[in-house]
Amino acid sequence: MPVYGAIEAGGTKFNCLVGSGPDQILAEIRIPTTSPAETFGQVLQFFGEQAKTNPLAAVGVGSFGPVDLYPGSPTYGTITSTVKPGWQMTDFVGPLKAALRVPVAFDTDVNAAAYGEHKWGAARGLTQFIYMTVGTGIGVGEMCAGKLVHGLVHPEGGHMLIPHDRQQDPFPGVCHFHGDCFEGLASGPAMQARWGIPAEKLPASSPAWALEARYLALAIINQIYMLSPQRIILGGGVMEQALLFPLIQEEAQQLLNGYVRSPQITDRIEEYIVPPALGSRAGVLGALALAMDAAGPRE
């Protein structure tokens, strides 16, 4: 059976694994995100060791960004204008290909997670859906017509502008670029800055959750209006507070006000706005799924 490599590249750690499916994982490692040279060195060492006993057919990458996904571009496969120090204009695909000599699939971390959910999780059989992660940042991965959405650059749905009632919530937002954009109002760091407590320590009784659900619902209904997804999957650290789901579902229905007449929304919203079936492993398993595609059809 062919074996594949997968990398979920995050701002604090790289999750790497070798295997051929969610239940066929041969090896797995977490590598801290320090400098590109050091981190890539450890990544290549891991895959090099593994390849001695299990030659890799391909490697898949889901990376933090922004990244260049345009195949014809001279900077294809690089992390571009990231705010992470030392990582601007870092070639990701080049060193992997040179060292491992296998096809390398490259996409955003959230598109990879979306793809993992499509292959093995909550989006099986769907051709149009959204995977959104709410944590240190807010990222949006999308599938449309059965393909992961790239476009001019790639979606950056966390930065959309949503209504912000400064009388109810005078918090100015934490986005370095836009202040009170969606991510500036609703990411983990925004919650911590607004309430003085990290999101994971806020009690269920805190008014923080109703406000958070409101912002998430506002962004979600805009996604529904813009893309008409068949399902919306919400992952990331902030979403581990499970009471958010019913709050978001109720708020989204109220905001839509019956306009989008689909039973998935009007009658079964608890099956429409859902957590990832793969949990926090959606990203690295999605990278594995990308690798399996990149290797081409099995002989």
Next chain:
Amino acid sequence: MPVYGAIEAGGTKFNCLVGSGPDQILAEIRIPTTSPAETFGQVLQFFGEQAKTNPLAAVGVGSFGPVDLYPGSPTYGTITSTVKPGWQMTDFVGPLKAALRVPVAFDTDVNAAAYGEHKWGAARGLTQFIYMTVGTGIGVGEMCAGKLVHGLVHPEGGHMLIPHDRQQDPFPGVCHFHGDCFEGLASGPAMQARWGIPAEKLPASSPAWALEARYLALAIINQIYMLSPQRIILGGGVMEQALLFPLIQEEAQQLLNGYVRSPQITDRIEEYIVPPALGSRAGVLGALALAMDAAGPRE
């Protein structure tokens, strides 16, 4: 040469034509939108007459909505929950197929216009772009991965919620469902209600245009963040005020604040946010393009 039928079905009139391309139009007619029975009667009469001399290979429809685009649905091809009296749950595809006995392609009016621009207009060669019309309502048609976007229902981008500063603009909005959603703030009727003058009669010196450009730019940057389109085409009656384009382009760049680093946006925005190359004929010509596809490959 095969000949095709096209229908752009609007709330006030149906534009119908027979031909095989933008420069090969054999006949064209405008039929007022009264009752379904009366309007369809005239439509079928027109095509029936034409078919006597030029048998139609297929018919394409771009319709006002909401419409049911899901091929497996029992109500596929109908206009569903429209606010237009008498037109709720009107079967569109059924009567056409029964009377004309040819394949019928059916999509939203804005998707048809997007497809027209893709085939013969400002979106040739693009695989991911947006066509937005700003008039009596605001509609958004989209292509993603080379396909027109449908999804759960179809996009209703006019109803997205955008920041609304009630101190600067206390106008409550005109949307029956959502008050001050994007359409509620920026459609033609919203402009007329806010300023007491129809949009087409507001002078270029009116403060209306800067405010309108602001709302359009807010919606456009949300579209950029959500979909990363390769181009955004703006049509419809309100956009006939040509000074809107530079105002929107400038406002969009300011709102993005350098975050989306693509030369199409940072350096050449006048080629990125553009009017339709087919003008007001994008919709009916797009319906013609849909018909040409529905007829299948030419022998």
